[in-house]
Amino acid sequence: MKNVKIKAPYWEIAANIYFPENFNPAQTYPAIISGHPIGSCKEQTSGQVYGEAIAKAGFIVIAFDASFQGESGGEPRSIENPALRVEDFRLVIDYLVTLEYVDENRIGVLGICGGGGYALNVAMTEKRIKAVATVDAVNFGRLSREGFSQWNPLEKLEMIAKQRTAEARGGAKRVDSLLPNSVAEAESAGLTDIDVLEATEYYKTQRGQHLRGESKALFSHSAVSIGWDAFHLAEVLLTQPLLLIAGDKVGGFGAYRDSLEIYGRAASRQKELLIVEGWSHYDLYDKPEPVAQALAKLIPFYQTHL
Template sequence: MKRNDKTFPLSDNVTVEKVSYKNRFGITVAADLYLPKDIDESKKYVALVIGTPYGGVKEQGAGIYAQTMAERGFVAIAFDESFNGESSGEPRHVSSPDIFTEDFSAGVDYLGTRPYVDRNKIGAIGICGSGGFALSAAKVDRRIKAIATASMYDMSRVKRNGWEDSMTDEQRNKYLDQLGEQRWKDFENGSPQLTPTFPAEIPEGLDPITSEFFEYYVAPRGHHPNSIGGFTITSDMSFMNFPLLTDLESISPRPILFIMGENAHSRYFSEDAYKMAAEPKELYVVNDARHIDLYDRKELIPFDKLESFFRTNLN
Protein backbone atom coordinates (compact mmCIF):
# COMPACT_ATOMS: atom_id res chain seq x y z
CA MET A 1 0.00 0.00 0.00
CA LYS A 2 1.16 3.52 -0.80
CA ARG A 3 0.28 6.93 0.59
CA ASN A 4 -0.08 10.36 -0.95
CA ASP A 5 -2.05 13.42 0.21
CA LYS A 6 -4.77 11.24 1.77
CA THR A 7 -5.19 10.41 5.45
CA PHE A 8 -5.41 6.72 4.56
CA PRO A 9 -3.34 4.22 2.53
CA LEU A 10 -4.15 3.99 -1.14
CA SER A 11 -5.27 0.64 -2.48
CA ASP A 12 -3.36 -1.20 -5.19
CA ASN A 13 -6.73 -2.32 -6.59
CA VAL A 14 -7.97 1.11 -7.64
CA THR A 15 -6.79 4.07 -9.68
CA VAL A 16 -7.31 7.61 -8.40
CA GLU A 17 -7.51 10.70 -10.59
CA LYS A 18 -7.97 14.32 -9.59
CA VAL A 19 -10.88 15.77 -11.57
CA SER A 20 -12.92 18.96 -11.52
CA TYR A 21 -16.20 20.21 -12.93
CA LYS A 22 -18.49 23.20 -12.48
CA ASN A 23 -21.73 23.26 -10.55
CA ARG A 24 -24.67 25.35 -11.75
CA PHE A 25 -23.36 28.36 -9.84
CA GLY A 26 -20.17 28.29 -11.91
CA ILE A 27 -18.04 27.14 -8.96
CA THR A 28 -15.37 24.58 -9.82
CA VAL A 29 -15.80 21.48 -7.66
CA ALA A 30 -12.61 19.49 -7.02
CA ALA A 31 -12.97 15.73 -6.66
CA ASP A 32 -11.02 12.49 -6.56
CA LEU A 33 -12.29 9.89 -9.03
CA TYR A 34 -11.80 6.30 -7.88
CA LEU A 35 -12.00 3.53 -10.47
CA PRO A 36 -11.57 -0.24 -10.18
CA LYS A 37 -8.08 -1.09 -11.41
CA ASP A 38 -9.47 -3.59 -13.90
CA ILE A 39 -12.22 -1.31 -15.23
CA ASP A 40 -13.39 -2.05 -18.76
CA GLU A 41 -14.32 1.36 -20.13
CA SER A 42 -16.40 -0.24 -22.90
CA LYS A 43 -18.89 -1.33 -20.22
CA LYS A 44 -21.32 0.62 -18.05
CA TYR A 45 -20.79 0.76 -14.27
CA VAL A 46 -22.82 1.74 -11.23
CA ALA A 47 -21.54 5.06 -9.85
CA LEU A 48 -21.60 6.87 -6.50
CA VAL A 49 -21.09 10.51 -5.50
CA ILE A 50 -19.79 10.78 -1.94
CA GLY A 51 -19.83 13.84 0.30
CA THR A 52 -17.49 14.67 3.17
CA PRO A 53 -18.28 15.03 6.86
CA TYR A 54 -19.16 18.65 7.69
CA GLY A 55 -15.91 20.58 7.69
CA GLY A 56 -13.98 17.68 6.17
CA VAL A 57 -12.31 17.26 2.81
CA LYS A 58 -12.18 14.54 0.16
CA GLU A 59 -8.80 13.27 1.36
CA GLN A 60 -10.38 12.06 4.62
CA GLY A 61 -13.45 9.90 5.26
CA ALA A 62 -15.19 10.46 1.93
CA GLY A 63 -12.09 9.16 0.17
CA ILE A 64 -12.12 6.00 2.30
CA TYR A 65 -15.71 5.33 1.24
CA ALA A 66 -14.99 6.08 -2.43
CA GLN A 67 -11.88 3.91 -2.52
CA THR A 68 -13.54 0.97 -0.78
CA MET A 69 -16.57 1.09 -3.05
CA ALA A 70 -14.25 1.25 -6.08
CA GLU A 71 -12.48 -1.87 -4.78
CA ARG A 72 -15.91 -3.49 -4.91
CA GLY A 73 -16.50 -2.57 -8.52
CA PHE A 74 -18.17 0.84 -8.33
CA VAL A 75 -17.12 4.10 -9.96
CA ALA A 76 -16.97 6.68 -7.15
CA ILE A 77 -16.05 10.30 -6.59
CA ALA A 78 -15.30 12.04 -3.31
CA PHE A 79 -15.56 15.82 -3.62
CA ASP A 80 -14.71 19.00 -1.74
CA GLU A 81 -17.70 21.22 -1.10
CA SER A 82 -17.74 24.61 -2.80
CA PHE A 83 -15.65 27.32 -1.08
CA ASN A 84 -13.67 24.64 0.76
CA GLY A 85 -10.75 22.30 0.23
CA GLU A 86 -9.49 22.43 -3.35
CA SER A 87 -12.83 23.58 -4.76
CA SER A 88 -13.16 27.18 -5.88
CA GLY A 89 -15.54 29.83 -4.60
CA GLU A 90 -15.04 33.16 -2.84
CA PRO A 91 -14.97 34.09 -0.07
CA ARG A 92 -13.26 31.02 1.27
CA HIS A 93 -14.90 28.75 3.84
CA VAL A 94 -18.47 29.80 3.21
CA SER A 95 -20.96 27.14 4.32
CA SER A 96 -24.08 27.07 2.17
CA PRO A 97 -26.89 24.50 2.44
CA ASP A 98 -28.15 25.40 -1.03
CA ILE A 99 -24.77 25.21 -2.76
CA PHE A 100 -23.56 22.17 -0.80
CA THR A 101 -26.75 20.43 -1.88
CA GLU A 102 -26.09 21.50 -5.48
CA ASP A 103 -22.58 20.01 -5.27
CA PHE A 104 -24.15 16.54 -5.11
CA SER A 105 -26.11 17.20 -8.29
CA ALA A 106 -22.98 18.55 -9.96
CA GLY A 107 -21.31 15.24 -9.13
CA VAL A 108 -24.18 13.45 -10.85
CA ASP A 109 -23.66 15.72 -13.87
CA TYR A 110 -20.04 14.64 -14.03
CA LEU A 111 -20.58 10.93 -13.44
CA GLY A 112 -23.50 10.68 -15.84
CA THR A 113 -21.39 12.02 -18.69
CA ARG A 114 -18.59 9.46 -18.27
CA PRO A 115 -18.79 6.86 -21.07
CA TYR A 116 -18.29 3.99 -18.61
CA VAL A 117 -21.08 5.06 -16.20
CA ASP A 118 -24.71 4.02 -16.53
CA ARG A 119 -26.45 7.33 -15.88
CA ASN A 120 -29.55 5.47 -14.73
CA LYS A 121 -27.56 3.80 -11.95
CA ILE A 122 -26.11 6.64 -9.88
CA GLY A 123 -26.39 6.76 -6.10
CA ALA A 124 -25.17 9.04 -3.32
CA ILE A 125 -23.53 8.61 0.07
CA GLY A 126 -23.50 11.46 2.58
CA ILE A 127 -21.38 11.31 5.72
CA CYS A 128 -22.21 13.47 8.76
CA GLY A 129 -23.41 16.88 7.49
CA SER A 130 -23.30 15.81 3.87
CA GLY A 131 -25.93 13.21 4.73
CA GLY A 132 -28.43 16.04 4.99
CA PHE A 133 -27.15 17.61 1.77
CA ALA A 134 -27.40 14.29 -0.11
CA LEU A 135 -31.00 13.82 1.00
CA SER A 136 -31.85 17.41 0.13
CA ALA A 137 -30.37 16.95 -3.34
CA ALA A 138 -32.30 13.73 -3.91
CA LYS A 139 -35.60 15.45 -3.16
CA VAL A 140 -35.33 17.44 -6.40
CA ASP A 141 -32.75 15.48 -8.41
CA ARG A 142 -34.46 12.27 -9.43
CA ARG A 143 -31.29 11.14 -11.21
CA ILE A 144 -30.06 10.09 -7.74
CA LYS A 145 -31.61 6.63 -7.59
CA ALA A 146 -30.56 5.48 -4.10
CA ILE A 147 -29.18 7.33 -1.06
CA ALA A 148 -27.21 6.18 1.96
CA THR A 149 -26.20 8.30 4.93
CA ALA A 150 -23.66 7.54 7.66
CA SER A 151 -23.61 9.36 11.01
CA MET A 152 -25.99 11.92 9.51
CA TYR A 153 -26.22 15.46 10.83
CA ASP A 154 -29.02 17.83 9.81
CA MET A 155 -27.00 21.04 9.98
CA SER A 156 -30.02 23.25 9.30
CA ARG A 157 -31.74 21.80 12.36
CA VAL A 158 -28.66 22.37 14.53
CA LYS A 159 -28.34 25.99 13.45
CA ARG A 160 -32.07 26.73 13.66
CA ASN A 161 -32.99 24.85 16.84
CA GLY A 162 -29.72 24.27 18.69
CA TRP A 163 -28.31 20.95 19.84
CA GLU A 164 -31.17 18.52 20.57
CA ASP A 165 -33.61 21.34 19.70
CA SER A 166 -32.68 23.23 22.87
CA MET A 167 -32.79 26.80 21.48
CA THR A 168 -35.73 28.97 22.54
CA ASP A 169 -37.31 31.62 20.30
CA GLU A 170 -35.67 34.29 22.45
CA GLN A 171 -32.24 32.70 22.06
CA ARG A 172 -32.75 32.32 18.31
CA ASN A 173 -33.70 35.95 17.88
CA LYS A 174 -30.74 37.07 19.97
CA TYR A 175 -28.40 35.03 17.78
CA LEU A 176 -29.95 36.44 14.61
CA ASP A 177 -29.33 39.95 16.00
CA GLN A 178 -25.68 38.98 16.53
CA LEU A 179 -25.43 37.71 12.97
CA GLY A 180 -26.87 40.98 11.70
CA GLU A 181 -24.20 42.88 13.60
CA GLN A 182 -21.55 40.52 12.22
CA ARG A 183 -22.62 41.37 8.67
CA TRP A 184 -21.84 45.04 9.31
CA LYS A 185 -18.46 44.11 10.75
CA ASP A 186 -17.65 41.89 7.76
CA PHE A 187 -18.75 44.61 5.34
CA GLU A 188 -16.56 47.21 7.01
CA ASN A 189 -13.58 44.83 7.19
CA GLY A 190 -13.93 43.76 3.58
CA SER A 191 -13.83 40.05 4.43
CA PRO A 192 -15.92 37.69 6.57
CA GLN A 193 -14.84 36.49 9.98
CA LEU A 194 -14.58 32.74 10.53
CA THR A 195 -15.77 30.63 13.42
CA PRO A 196 -12.90 29.14 15.48
CA THR A 197 -10.68 26.81 13.47
CA PHE A 198 -9.12 23.58 14.67
CA PRO A 199 -6.25 24.15 17.14
CA ALA A 200 -2.77 22.74 16.67
CA GLU A 201 -3.20 20.45 19.68
CA ILE A 202 -6.16 19.02 21.56
CA PRO A 203 -6.80 21.13 24.68
CA GLU A 204 -7.93 19.71 27.99
CA GLY A 205 -11.38 20.06 29.50
CA LEU A 206 -13.40 19.67 26.30
CA ASP A 207 -17.03 18.62 26.29
CA PRO A 208 -17.56 15.05 25.04
CA ILE A 209 -18.81 15.98 21.55
CA THR A 210 -16.03 18.48 20.81
CA SER A 211 -13.49 16.03 22.21
CA GLU A 212 -14.72 13.36 19.82
CA PHE A 213 -14.44 15.62 16.77
CA PHE A 214 -10.96 16.78 17.79
CA GLU A 215 -9.94 13.13 18.19
CA TYR A 216 -10.49 12.82 14.46
CA TYR A 217 -9.73 16.22 12.93
CA VAL A 218 -6.89 17.45 15.16
CA ALA A 219 -5.12 14.19 16.02
CA PRO A 220 -3.05 12.35 13.39
CA ARG A 221 -5.95 9.92 12.90
CA GLY A 222 -7.77 12.24 10.50
CA HIS A 223 -5.89 15.53 10.37
CA HIS A 224 -5.58 17.17 6.96
CA PRO A 225 -4.36 20.74 6.40
CA ASN A 226 -7.27 21.55 4.07
CA SER A 227 -9.78 20.71 6.79
CA ILE A 228 -9.62 23.75 9.08
CA GLY A 229 -12.95 23.41 10.90
CA GLY A 230 -13.95 27.06 10.54
CA PHE A 231 -16.70 28.57 8.38
CA THR A 232 -17.79 32.16 7.91
CA ILE A 233 -19.91 33.15 10.90
CA THR A 234 -22.69 34.60 8.77
CA SER A 235 -23.12 31.28 6.96
CA ASP A 236 -25.43 30.32 9.81
CA MET A 237 -28.10 32.69 8.44
CA SER A 238 -28.58 30.44 5.42
CA PHE A 239 -28.95 27.31 7.53
CA MET A 240 -31.51 28.99 9.77
CA ASN A 241 -33.51 29.87 6.66
CA PHE A 242 -33.07 26.66 4.65
CA PRO A 243 -34.54 23.50 6.22
CA LEU A 244 -32.80 20.59 4.52
CA LEU A 245 -35.18 17.73 5.21
CA THR A 246 -38.61 19.23 4.56
CA ASP A 247 -40.65 16.94 2.25
CA LEU A 248 -38.21 14.08 2.81
CA GLU A 249 -41.00 11.64 1.96
CA SER A 250 -40.92 12.91 -1.64
CA ILE A 251 -37.77 10.84 -2.29
CA SER A 252 -39.91 7.69 -2.29
CA PRO A 253 -40.02 5.26 -4.07
CA ARG A 254 -36.25 5.64 -4.29
CA PRO A 255 -34.67 3.86 -1.29
CA ILE A 256 -32.80 5.42 1.63
CA LEU A 257 -30.38 3.65 3.96
CA PHE A 258 -29.63 5.42 7.25
CA ILE A 259 -26.49 4.09 8.98
CA MET A 260 -25.70 5.20 12.52
CA GLY A 261 -23.46 4.12 15.35
CA GLU A 262 -25.00 2.52 18.40
CA ASN A 263 -23.16 5.00 20.65
CA ALA A 264 -23.27 8.01 18.32
CA HIS A 265 -24.19 11.33 19.89
CA SER A 266 -25.83 12.18 16.55
CA ARG A 267 -28.14 9.18 16.29
CA TYR A 268 -31.28 11.24 16.88
CA PHE A 269 -30.83 12.88 13.48
CA SER A 270 -30.94 9.52 11.68
CA GLU A 271 -33.78 8.21 13.85
CA ASP A 272 -35.92 11.28 13.21
CA ALA A 273 -35.14 11.38 9.48
CA TYR A 274 -36.01 7.71 9.23
CA LYS A 275 -39.44 8.46 10.72
CA MET A 276 -39.93 11.32 8.24
CA ALA A 277 -38.94 9.31 5.16
CA ALA A 278 -41.36 7.13 3.25
CA GLU A 279 -40.74 3.54 2.21
CA PRO A 280 -38.51 1.98 1.07
CA LYS A 281 -36.19 2.89 3.91
CA GLU A 282 -33.92 1.16 6.40
CA LEU A 283 -32.23 2.18 9.65
CA TYR A 284 -29.01 0.22 10.20
CA VAL A 285 -27.27 0.38 13.59
CA VAL A 286 -23.54 -0.37 13.87
CA ASN A 287 -22.78 -1.93 17.24
CA ASP A 288 -20.14 -0.29 19.46
CA ALA A 289 -19.64 2.61 17.03
CA ARG A 290 -19.55 6.30 17.85
CA HIS A 291 -20.24 9.15 15.42
CA ILE A 292 -16.68 9.57 14.12
CA ASP A 293 -16.05 5.84 13.91
CA LEU A 294 -18.13 5.76 10.72
CA TYR A 295 -15.72 8.27 9.15
CA ASP A 296 -12.69 6.00 8.92
CA ARG A 297 -12.84 2.75 10.90
CA LYS A 298 -13.17 0.27 8.08
CA GLU A 299 -13.71 -2.62 10.49
CA LEU A 300 -16.89 -0.86 11.69
CA ILE A 301 -18.19 0.83 8.53
CA PRO A 302 -20.67 -1.68 7.06
CA PHE A 303 -19.31 -1.78 3.52
CA ASP A 304 -20.94 -5.15 2.86
CA LYS A 305 -24.27 -3.52 3.67
CA LEU A 306 -23.52 -0.52 1.45
CA GLU A 307 -22.51 -2.76 -1.43
CA SER A 308 -25.62 -4.92 -1.18
CA PHE A 309 -27.85 -1.83 -0.84
CA PHE A 310 -26.55 -0.20 -3.99
CA ARG A 311 -26.22 -3.45 -5.96
CA THR A 312 -29.84 -4.33 -5.16
CA ASN A 313 -31.29 -0.90 -5.83
CA LEU A 314 -29.16 0.24 -8.77
CA ASN A 315 -29.35 -2.96 -10.83
Protein backbone atom coordinates (compact mmCIF):
# COMPACT_ATOMS: atom_id res chain seq x y z
CA MET A 1 0.00 0.00 0.00
CA LYS A 2 1.18 3.52 -0.82
CA ASN A 3 -0.13 6.80 0.57
CA VAL A 4 -0.39 9.61 -1.97
CA LYS A 5 -1.53 13.23 -2.06
CA ILE A 6 -3.48 14.23 -5.17
CA LYS A 7 -3.21 17.87 -6.19
CA ALA A 8 -6.56 19.54 -6.74
CA PRO A 9 -7.44 23.12 -7.72
CA TYR A 10 -8.11 24.00 -4.08
CA TRP A 11 -6.30 21.51 -1.77
CA GLU A 12 -4.88 17.99 -1.74
CA ILE A 13 -6.88 14.77 -1.69
CA ALA A 14 -5.28 12.03 0.40
CA ALA A 15 -5.50 8.46 -0.85
CA ASN A 16 -4.11 4.99 -0.26
CA ILE A 17 -3.23 2.86 -3.29
CA TYR A 18 -3.45 -0.91 -2.89
CA PHE A 19 -1.44 -3.00 -5.35
CA PRO A 20 -1.90 -6.56 -6.62
CA GLU A 21 0.48 -9.25 -5.49
CA ASN A 22 3.57 -9.44 -7.71
CA PHE A 23 2.81 -5.94 -8.97
CA ASN A 24 4.87 -5.01 -12.04
CA PRO A 25 4.95 -1.26 -12.85
CA ALA A 26 5.82 -2.09 -16.46
CA GLN A 27 2.38 -3.69 -16.90
CA THR A 28 -1.03 -2.03 -17.00
CA TYR A 29 -3.87 -2.92 -14.64
CA PRO A 30 -7.56 -2.15 -14.25
CA ALA A 31 -8.22 0.28 -11.41
CA ILE A 32 -11.02 0.66 -8.87
CA ILE A 33 -11.79 3.87 -6.98
CA SER A 34 -13.20 3.09 -3.51
CA GLY A 35 -15.36 5.75 -1.84
CA HIS A 36 -15.88 5.62 1.92
CA PRO A 37 -19.15 5.96 3.88
CA ILE A 38 -20.45 9.16 5.46
CA GLY A 39 -18.35 10.01 8.51
CA SER A 40 -15.75 7.37 7.65
CA CYS A 41 -12.22 7.47 6.25
CA LYS A 42 -10.10 5.56 3.76
CA GLU A 43 -8.52 3.35 6.43
CA GLN A 44 -11.83 1.74 7.35
CA THR A 45 -14.08 -0.46 5.20
CA SER A 46 -13.39 1.20 1.83
CA GLY A 47 -9.65 0.61 2.07
CA GLN A 48 -8.56 -2.02 4.55
CA VAL A 49 -11.48 -4.37 3.87
CA TYR A 50 -12.68 -4.00 0.27
CA GLY A 51 -9.62 -2.22 -1.10
CA GLU A 52 -7.16 -4.82 0.09
CA ALA A 53 -9.31 -7.76 -1.02
CA ILE A 54 -10.00 -6.43 -4.52
CA ALA A 55 -6.34 -5.55 -5.03
CA LYS A 56 -5.39 -9.15 -4.24
CA ALA A 57 -7.63 -10.18 -7.15
CA GLY A 58 -5.42 -8.28 -9.59
CA PHE A 59 -6.64 -4.68 -9.49
CA ILE A 60 -5.13 -1.35 -8.55
CA VAL A 61 -7.44 0.05 -5.87
CA ILE A 62 -7.34 3.66 -4.68
CA ALA A 63 -9.29 4.54 -1.52
CA PHE A 64 -9.46 8.28 -0.85
CA ASP A 65 -10.58 10.63 1.90
CA ALA A 66 -13.35 13.06 1.04
CA SER A 67 -12.56 16.76 1.03
CA PHE A 68 -12.78 18.31 4.53
CA GLN A 69 -12.32 14.85 6.06
CA GLY A 70 -9.57 12.39 6.99
CA GLU A 71 -6.15 13.37 5.69
CA SER A 72 -7.58 15.40 2.79
CA GLY A 73 -7.51 19.18 2.77
CA GLY A 74 -10.34 21.64 3.17
CA GLU A 75 -11.34 24.05 5.90
CA PRO A 76 -13.37 24.16 8.04
CA ARG A 77 -13.35 20.47 8.86
CA SER A 78 -16.18 17.91 9.02
CA ILE A 79 -18.10 19.22 6.00
CA GLU A 80 -20.18 16.75 3.99
CA ASN A 81 -20.69 18.53 0.67
CA PRO A 82 -22.18 16.28 -2.05
CA ALA A 83 -21.05 18.52 -4.91
CA LEU A 84 -17.43 18.39 -3.80
CA ARG A 85 -17.64 14.72 -2.84
CA VAL A 86 -18.61 13.95 -6.44
CA GLU A 87 -15.83 16.19 -7.75
CA ASP A 88 -13.34 14.31 -5.56
CA PHE A 89 -14.00 11.17 -7.62
CA ARG A 90 -13.19 13.06 -10.82
CA LEU A 91 -9.94 14.37 -9.35
CA VAL A 92 -8.92 10.86 -8.35
CA ILE A 93 -9.55 9.73 -11.93
CA ASP A 94 -7.45 12.64 -13.20
CA TYR A 95 -4.65 11.27 -11.04
CA LEU A 96 -5.12 7.65 -12.08
CA VAL A 97 -4.86 8.39 -15.80
CA THR A 98 -1.38 9.85 -15.24
CA LEU A 99 -0.10 6.54 -13.85
CA GLU A 100 1.57 4.43 -16.52
CA TYR A 101 0.51 1.19 -14.84
CA VAL A 102 -3.22 2.09 -14.93
CA ASP A 103 -5.27 1.26 -18.02
CA GLU A 104 -7.36 4.40 -18.57
CA ASN A 105 -10.02 2.35 -20.37
CA ARG A 106 -10.52 0.00 -17.41
CA ILE A 107 -11.47 2.20 -14.48
CA GLY A 108 -14.31 1.20 -12.17
CA VAL A 109 -15.78 2.56 -8.98
CA LEU A 110 -16.94 1.11 -5.67
CA GLY A 111 -18.96 3.16 -3.22
CA ILE A 112 -19.98 2.13 0.28
CA CYS A 113 -23.00 3.61 2.12
CA GLY A 114 -23.12 7.33 1.25
CA GLY A 115 -20.04 6.74 -0.89
CA GLY A 116 -22.28 4.47 -2.96
CA GLY A 117 -24.70 7.30 -3.66
CA TYR A 118 -21.81 9.51 -4.73
CA ALA A 119 -20.34 6.76 -6.94
CA LEU A 120 -23.67 6.32 -8.71
CA ASN A 121 -24.07 10.05 -9.16
CA VAL A 122 -20.61 10.75 -10.57
CA ALA A 123 -20.86 7.82 -12.99
CA MET A 124 -23.81 9.52 -14.69
CA THR A 125 -21.58 12.24 -16.12
CA GLU A 126 -18.09 10.75 -15.72
CA LYS A 127 -17.80 8.25 -18.54
CA ARG A 128 -14.19 7.41 -17.79
CA ILE A 129 -15.88 5.14 -15.23
CA LYS A 130 -16.66 1.89 -17.03
CA ALA A 131 -18.27 -0.16 -14.24
CA VAL A 132 -20.14 0.83 -11.07
CA ALA A 133 -20.65 -1.22 -7.91
CA THR A 134 -22.00 -0.30 -4.50
CA VAL A 135 -22.28 -1.88 -1.07
CA ASP A 136 -25.08 -0.48 1.10
CA ALA A 137 -25.67 2.45 -1.28
CA VAL A 138 -27.41 5.37 0.44
CA ASN A 139 -28.81 8.47 -1.26
CA PHE A 140 -27.48 11.01 1.24
CA GLY A 141 -29.76 13.73 -0.09
CA ARG A 142 -32.84 11.62 0.60
CA LEU A 143 -31.53 10.71 4.06
CA SER A 144 -30.77 14.38 4.79
CA ARG A 145 -34.34 15.38 3.92
CA GLU A 146 -35.82 12.56 5.97
CA GLY A 147 -34.19 11.05 9.05
CA PHE A 148 -31.33 13.52 9.37
CA SER A 149 -33.78 16.44 9.50
CA GLN A 150 -36.45 14.63 11.53
CA TRP A 151 -38.62 14.68 8.38
CA ASN A 152 -38.80 18.48 8.54
CA PRO A 153 -36.16 19.74 6.08
CA LEU A 154 -37.57 23.27 5.86
CA GLU A 155 -37.25 23.80 9.60
CA LYS A 156 -33.71 22.45 9.53
CA LEU A 157 -32.78 24.79 6.67
CA GLU A 158 -33.97 27.75 8.75
CA MET A 159 -31.84 26.56 11.68
CA ILE A 160 -28.83 26.13 9.43
CA ALA A 161 -29.28 29.64 8.06
CA LYS A 162 -29.26 31.15 11.56
CA GLN A 163 -26.23 29.13 12.62
CA ARG A 164 -24.26 30.05 9.51
CA THR A 165 -24.97 33.74 10.06
CA ALA A 166 -23.87 33.44 13.69
CA GLU A 167 -20.61 31.78 12.65
CA ALA A 168 -19.99 34.38 9.95
CA ARG A 169 -20.18 36.99 12.72
CA GLY A 170 -17.60 35.18 14.81
CA GLY A 171 -19.78 32.82 16.79
CA ALA A 172 -18.74 29.33 17.84
CA LYS A 173 -19.03 26.53 15.31
CA ARG A 174 -21.59 23.83 15.90
CA VAL A 175 -20.14 20.39 15.16
CA ASP A 176 -22.65 17.57 15.62
CA SER A 177 -21.78 13.96 16.28
CA LEU A 178 -23.65 11.73 13.85
CA LEU A 179 -23.78 8.92 16.41
CA PRO A 180 -24.08 8.35 20.17
CA ASN A 181 -20.84 7.81 22.06
CA SER A 182 -21.65 4.17 22.80
CA VAL A 183 -24.29 1.53 22.25
CA ALA A 184 -25.20 1.76 25.94
CA GLU A 185 -25.77 5.50 25.57
CA ALA A 186 -27.93 4.91 22.50
CA GLU A 187 -30.03 2.30 24.27
CA SER A 188 -30.46 4.47 27.37
CA ALA A 189 -31.72 7.25 25.10
CA GLY A 190 -34.34 4.89 23.71
CA LEU A 191 -32.74 4.46 20.30
CA THR A 192 -33.65 1.13 18.75
CA ASP A 193 -32.90 1.42 15.04
CA ILE A 194 -30.52 -1.32 13.90
CA ASP A 195 -28.46 1.04 11.73
CA VAL A 196 -27.91 3.54 14.54
CA LEU A 197 -26.95 0.85 17.05
CA GLU A 198 -24.68 -1.07 14.69
CA ALA A 199 -23.04 2.08 13.30
CA THR A 200 -22.24 3.08 16.88
CA GLU A 201 -20.81 -0.36 17.60
CA TYR A 202 -18.67 -0.16 14.45
CA TYR A 203 -17.39 3.41 14.70
CA LYS A 204 -17.12 3.76 18.49
CA THR A 205 -15.33 0.54 19.41
CA GLN A 206 -12.08 -1.16 18.45
CA ARG A 207 -13.95 -3.07 15.78
CA GLY A 208 -13.85 -0.21 13.28
CA GLN A 209 -12.82 2.90 15.19
CA HIS A 210 -10.20 5.15 13.58
CA LEU A 211 -8.88 8.53 14.67
CA ARG A 212 -9.84 10.12 11.35
CA GLY A 213 -13.23 8.42 11.01
CA GLU A 214 -14.89 11.08 13.09
CA SER A 215 -18.61 10.66 12.27
CA LYS A 216 -19.12 14.40 12.79
CA ALA A 217 -20.76 17.14 10.73
CA LEU A 218 -20.43 20.93 10.71
CA PHE A 219 -24.08 21.94 11.06
CA SER A 220 -23.78 25.32 9.36
CA HIS A 221 -22.57 23.71 6.11
CA SER A 222 -25.14 20.93 5.87
CA ALA A 223 -27.78 22.73 3.82
CA VAL A 224 -26.46 21.68 0.42
CA SER A 225 -27.13 17.99 1.08
CA ILE A 226 -30.82 18.69 1.76
CA GLY A 227 -31.26 20.04 -1.77
CA TRP A 228 -29.20 17.31 -3.48
CA ASP A 229 -30.31 13.96 -4.87
CA ALA A 230 -27.90 11.16 -5.79
CA PHE A 231 -30.34 9.55 -8.22
CA HIS A 232 -31.41 12.58 -10.27
CA LEU A 233 -31.47 11.70 -14.01
CA ALA A 234 -30.39 8.08 -13.42
CA GLU A 235 -33.04 6.96 -15.94
CA VAL A 236 -31.18 8.88 -18.65
CA LEU A 237 -27.51 9.11 -17.65
CA LEU A 238 -26.60 6.08 -15.53
CA THR A 239 -25.64 3.62 -18.29
CA GLN A 240 -22.57 1.68 -17.11
CA PRO A 241 -22.75 -1.97 -15.99
CA LEU A 242 -24.09 -1.87 -12.45
CA LEU A 243 -23.89 -4.10 -9.38
CA LEU A 244 -25.78 -3.20 -6.19
CA ILE A 245 -25.29 -5.08 -2.91
CA ALA A 246 -27.26 -4.67 0.33
CA GLY A 247 -28.22 -6.71 3.37
CA ASP A 248 -31.81 -7.73 4.01
CA LYS A 249 -31.86 -6.61 7.66
CA VAL A 250 -33.42 -3.22 7.02
CA GLY A 251 -32.40 -0.14 9.01
CA GLY A 252 -33.24 3.53 9.14
CA PHE A 253 -30.41 4.73 6.89
CA GLY A 254 -32.19 3.14 3.94
CA ALA A 255 -29.54 1.21 1.99
CA TYR A 256 -31.96 -1.62 1.16
CA ARG A 257 -34.59 0.82 -0.05
CA ASP A 258 -32.15 2.96 -2.03
CA SER A 259 -30.49 -0.04 -3.68
CA LEU A 260 -33.86 -1.32 -4.90
CA GLU A 261 -34.84 2.13 -6.14
CA ILE A 262 -31.71 2.78 -8.18
CA TYR A 263 -31.82 -0.77 -9.56
CA GLY A 264 -35.21 0.04 -11.00
CA ARG A 265 -34.34 3.53 -12.20
CA ALA A 266 -30.86 3.10 -13.71
CA ALA A 267 -30.64 3.13 -17.51
CA SER A 268 -27.90 0.48 -17.37
CA ARG A 269 -28.64 -2.44 -19.66
CA GLN A 270 -26.48 -4.72 -17.53
CA LYS A 271 -27.44 -4.46 -13.88
CA GLU A 272 -27.61 -6.84 -10.96
CA LEU A 273 -28.93 -6.62 -7.42
CA LEU A 274 -27.55 -8.87 -4.68
CA ILE A 275 -29.46 -8.97 -1.40
CA VAL A 276 -27.28 -10.68 1.21
CA GLU A 277 -29.76 -12.62 3.31
CA GLY A 278 -29.51 -12.54 7.08
CA TRP A 279 -27.06 -9.64 7.27
CA SER A 280 -27.31 -5.92 7.97
CA HIS A 281 -25.83 -2.70 6.61
CA TYR A 282 -22.88 -2.70 9.03
CA ASP A 283 -22.32 -6.45 8.84
CA LEU A 284 -21.24 -5.77 5.24
CA TYR A 285 -18.54 -3.38 6.42
CA ASP A 286 -16.21 -5.98 7.88
CA LYS A 287 -17.78 -9.26 8.99
CA PRO A 288 -16.10 -12.12 7.13
CA GLU A 289 -19.14 -14.05 5.90
CA PRO A 290 -21.21 -11.22 4.35
CA VAL A 291 -18.07 -9.49 3.05
CA ALA A 292 -17.05 -12.76 1.38
CA GLN A 293 -20.47 -12.96 -0.28
CA ALA A 294 -20.12 -9.39 -1.51
CA LEU A 295 -16.61 -9.98 -2.84
CA ALA A 296 -17.75 -13.16 -4.59
CA LYS A 297 -19.95 -10.90 -6.72
CA LEU A 298 -17.74 -7.80 -6.89
CA ILE A 299 -14.57 -9.42 -8.18
CA PRO A 300 -16.17 -11.34 -11.10
CA PHE A 301 -18.21 -8.24 -11.92
CA TYR A 302 -15.08 -6.11 -12.29
CA GLN A 303 -13.23 -8.90 -14.10
CA THR A 304 -16.05 -9.13 -16.65
CA HIS A 305 -16.58 -5.43 -17.25
CA LEU A 306 -13.01 -4.13 -16.90
